[in-house]
Amino acid sequence: MGINENVAKPLDRLAGLLAADMDAVNALIRTRMESRHAPRIPEVTAHLIEAGGKRVRPLLTIAAARLLGYEGTHHQLLAATVEFIHTATLLHDDVVDESRQRRGRPTANLLWDNKSSVLVGDYLFARSFQLMTETGSMRVMEILASASATIAEGEVLQLTAAQDLATTEDIYLQVVRGKTAALFSAATEVGGVIAGGDAAQVRAFFDYGDALGIAFQIVDDILDYSGTTETIGKNTGDDFRERKLTLPVIKALAAADQAERAFWQRTIEKGDQRDGDLDEALAILARHNAIDAARADALDWAGRAKSALSALPQGEIRVLLSDLADFVVARVA
Amino acid sequence: MGINENVAKPLDRLAGLLAADMDAVNALIRTRMESRHAPRIPEVTAHLIEAGGKRVRPLLTIAAARLLGYEGTHHQLLAATVEFIHTATLLHDDVVDESRQRRGRPTANLLWDNKSSVLVGDYLFARSFQLMTETGSMRVMEILASASATIAEGEVLQLTAAQDLATTEDIYLQVVRGKTAALFSAATEVGGVIAGGDAAQVRAFFDYGDALGIAFQIVDDILDYSGTTETIGKNTGDDFRERKLTLPVIKALAAADQAERAFWQRTIEKGDQRDGDLDEALAILARHNAIDAARADALDWAGRAKSALSALPQGEIRVLLSDLADFVVARVA
Structure with a gap:
């Protein structure tokens, strides 16, 4: 096949x-x-x-x-x-x-x-x-307790970081690990641990889940600005309306001139949004190729997920896990 | 001393x-x-x-x-x-x-x-x-995970049971174990487990914490109808106003005539409370000796807590744990 x-x-x-x-x-x-x-x-x-x-x-x-x-x-x-x-x-x-x-x-x-x-x-x-x-398995308990702490920490961080224009890509990654990647990586890691995998295999499973989760979340953030209601199951622009500082906006902010910066301050930081603001946000994102840059990051993370698999035994499941990484980013490719 | x-x-x-x-x-x-x-x-x-x-x-x-x-x-x-x-x-x-x-x-x-x-x-x-x-210690994890589940279960049960006049003393006990006793008994039990206590000692610690927690909560419920703001740090009648079906009311309900039952239905079940209702509630509780009956239960649980200690080594700590059981109920004795 x-x-x-x-x-x-x-x-x-x-x-x-x-x-x-x-x-x-x-x-x-x-x-x-x-x-x-x-x-x-x-x-x-x-x-x-x-x-x-x-x-x-x-x-x-x-x-x-x-x-x-x-x-x-x-x-x-x-x-x-x-x-x-x-x-x-x-x-x-x-x-x-x-x-x-x-x-x-x-x-x-x-x-x-x-x-x-x-x-x-x-x-x-x-x-x-x-x-x-x-x-x-005590090791399994440690992994899942730690993942649970990372999830809650990421959510708390998002409370304060989401509307803060000083949020960096590093902080964004930390939030994304909490929202999505921590449980993906724990899910694969404990599967490897319970099967008695060696340290390199367990590490590979962690890396795969982590990278897959990050790719997944970046794609989600991209679709919120570029998808259609049919492809994403919710309305385009929800993150903008909810004033969530996601990767495309962080990238556009890094290249923003004064007027653009004022626009993000008004709409995201202060939450003062008017008719036509979503179109303006989309125009600014396009001007700085922010969606393309976020897409490149998502593809990079999907690539890392697939690379991690090379430390693991070949077979149909490995092929499907690799396909899954491709599939996750295919929605924006 | x-x-x-x-x-x-x-x-x-x-x-x-x-x-x-x-x-x-x-x-x-x-x-x-x-x-x-x-x-x-x-x-x-x-x-x-x-x-x-x-x-x-x-x-x-x-x-x-x-x-x-x-x-x-x-x-x-x-x-x-x-x-x-x-x-x-x-x-x-x-x-x-x-x-x-x-x-x-x-x-x-x-x-x-x-x-x-x-x-x-x-x-x-x-x-x-x-x-x-x-x-x-895996045993410790089991005890605390199970206590956490009992706590959440008791709280959910309280959501539905608190205003339901069909709530029995058994259901009340289950709620109380969730609210208070489950963490008391887990606290003492894991102390015994980590110290390498034998099965009888660990059981004694569980029983002590469980009974102490139940006594503590019953006393709290009694004080809500009989205490003063100074002794309880909150206002008398809060449970009544919040329509919480606590032990004194459950006991009064068991002996209620038709008019009294209608009173509890109106005030607790439907939450239709008027001026003078708290005084009327206190009069009904007094008529059926409901506070005295609840006090007897609290004293009984304190006694059970003290009895459990007999399986444990003598010494100053055991004396203090016994005193603590007395102290908990002394507020209503």
Whole structure:
């Protein structure tokens, strides 16, 4: 099977290849979201977890473990763990961002209330730690505890950095690691660890997940200024309206003249936005080739993800992980 | 030193006896609340953690380990862990309850915002798991992960049960275990585990913390109907105004006639409260000796806490833990 013929859907192909594992993961998720005392917990969790997310993170954990030939079942516990952590962060993010829609459905904070989203998120965090203790691997606990801290730290950083024009690409990267890459890299790394990978292999899995997550988030930021509602599932310009300082704007700011700087100060820093401002933002981004520069960064990170794979055994899963890196950036290529 | 002379302040005496450990715990807390990237995190954490809380939970962990003659330093890591989990739950509780004051100071959600409280709480949860991995004890991780799940579950249960007149004393106990007792019992249990206690000793520590926490919460609920602003640091009747179905009301409901039942339905279930309703509630509670019955329960739980100690080595710490159980209920005796 050639790579190019099937590059469009590497995630679906991974899911097909690893279907037995993923069935077990989904069964675990359903069992472990139960609460003997508080039926609100599985209600809220199921609303989000059964909304048709792609299970990218658990797939990465399963793929990493299987790529190293793992034959046990602890990778399934870890895949469920990773999905619980992800779900908990989504519940809390939607409270923090006051979001009303997620995956095309009303958010839990809208359907129930902020209280339920905060507390059910806490429950899923705790459950995720219970799940990972069942593997008996202290190394795995360290990785996932550290990733959880990086996620929360990145989100707090975003609170203060998002509207601050002094935000550098370094700070942006730190935020992106928190928002996306920390859980991607933890997902692949723990898959490698549980399979007994050596230090170089575990490092390769970390690097792959980290670079894939960063590429993914940069693409998301680019599409927010260049995509269509159909391709991105939300409206163009949401980040601009929400005054989020993303990579294209950071790049345009570095080359801004005085008038442009005043424009970003007014629209992003002060939040004083008027009709036509989004078009003006797009014109400034185009003038400095900021979208192209961000695209080049995304392609670079996808390349790094693929390079990391060279330290790992060859095989169909490795090919699909490489295709996935291509696929992530194909949306803006 | 006789017990009775000093029964008033067993916590202070424990803190004095264990001052060297507690200094180390406080130093750990300060170091580990830092964030390399997000200064908002230590700001919010310090606001709460330095507001003069009594460090009851870390003291319990240190006391339990030392009572078994532990000479290492891992009990300090666990004490800091327990305080971080407690602080995280306070941050989230204040968001959920929309509280404006805590320990006599404005809450973090008021000084900063709900977003910061949610995310800094998440950070502290993650940090607490990082801290506990440093002990290398999988049993400790299981206990604290399970306690965290019970806490969140109890809080979710309270969301739905608090205004439901069908709430039984069993459900109330489950809520109380989540609100208070789960972290008390985990604090003492992990102290016993890290000190290498045998199964009977570890069980005794769990039972002591569980019973102490339940006694503590029942006393809190009683004082809300019978205390003064000075003794309880908040206004009498807050639970009634916030429509919380606590033990005295559950007991009065069990003996209610039709008119009384209608009163509780109107005031608690529907939240339609008028002038004079608090006085009427107090009169109904008095008519059924509901406060006395709740007080008897609190004394019973304090007695259970003291009984549990009999399985543990004698010594000054055990005397102080016993005094602490007496002290907790002395506020309503």
